Amino acid sequence: MNERRFSPSQAHKLDAPERRTWLPVADVLSILDLHSGYIAADVGAGTGYFALPIAKAVGETGRVFAVDAEPEMLARIHSKLAASGIENLECIAGEASATELSDACCDLVFLANVWHEVDDSSAVLAEMHRILKDPGKVAILDWRTDVEQPPGPPIEHRITQDNVAHALVSAGYTVRSISYVGPFSYIVVADSAD
Ligand SMILES: C[S@@+](CC[C@H](N)C(=O)[O-])C[C@H]1O[C@@H](n2cnc3c(N)ncnc32)[C@H](O)[C@@H]1O
Structure with missing residues (x-):
């Protein structure tokens, strides 16, 4: 594990009420x-x-696979599920590079505040x-490099939206949009095919 990887001991920060104001779901x-x-x-x-919220948005005919390498994080999701009434969300213990999901099973692969942590x-x-249908969509949300912390990781850990877009284009995706979300984040959306 690298020093950029989010520690489960900091999990409470992800659910801090003020986060909803600067990273509006x-x-x-x-x-x-x-x-x-x-x-x-x-x-x-x-x-x-x-x-x-994604599970609610895709409705009961849709499905969300919540993948995380840390069992502690998945346990937190589990503990929220019963109270939420959500039944179309499945927790999967896996690495971003080995999710354990089936081939071509997803319309959307979303990574939020993770890209800068991967090795x-x-x-x-x-x-x-591998896990995306064709056509399919990827969305990568991460921290802006031009806004000082806090919140967020040190500036030197962050990756620009142009760098993310370039990586996606190099891998064969078509970048559809690059947007800012709140004051600290960007999101790059790309399609696997036209
Ligand atoms: C900063 S948190 C973001 C959580 C969530 N996406 C959000 O924005 O609220 C990063 C999460 O990604 C997980 N993670 C980091 N690197 C990973 C990897 N290579 N594979 C799977 N999970 C990873 C960490 O365990 C942590 O739960």
């Missing part, structure tokens, strides 16, 4: 343009900040390609 859902029946993988799902981005891109 509704804005992200709108950019993701989710449809009823969508199958989505939230890779590096953490405490389910996005995974639970081998080529392996993650290959895994995204």
Whole structure:
């Protein structure tokens, strides 16, 4: 594990009420343009900040796979599920480069605040390609490099939106949009095919 990897001991920060003001879930859902029946993988799902709202948005005919390498994070999602009434979310213990999901099972692969933590981005891109349907959509949300912390990781750990877009284009994706969300984050959305 590298020093950029998020520590489960900091999990409470992901559910801090003020986070909802500077990282508005509704804005992200709108950019993701989710449809009823969508199958989505939230890779590096953490405490389910996005995974639970995505599960609601895709409806009971849709499904969300919340993938995380840390069992402690998945346990936090589990503990929220019963109270939420959500039944279309499945927690999966896995690495971003080895999610344990089936081939071509997802309409959307979403990584939020994870890209800057991965060691081998080529392996993650290959895994995204493997689990994504064709056509399919990827969305990578991460920290802006031009805004000082706090919140967020040190500036030197961050990766620009242009760098993310370039990695996606190099892997064969078509970048559809690059947007800012709140004051600290960007999201790059790309399609696997035209
Ligand atoms: C900063 S948290 C973000 C959580 C969530 N996406 C959010 O924005 O609220 C990063 C999460 O990604 C997970 N993670 C980091 N690197 C990973 C990897 N290579 N494979 C799977 N999970 C990873 C961490 O365990 C952590 O739960």
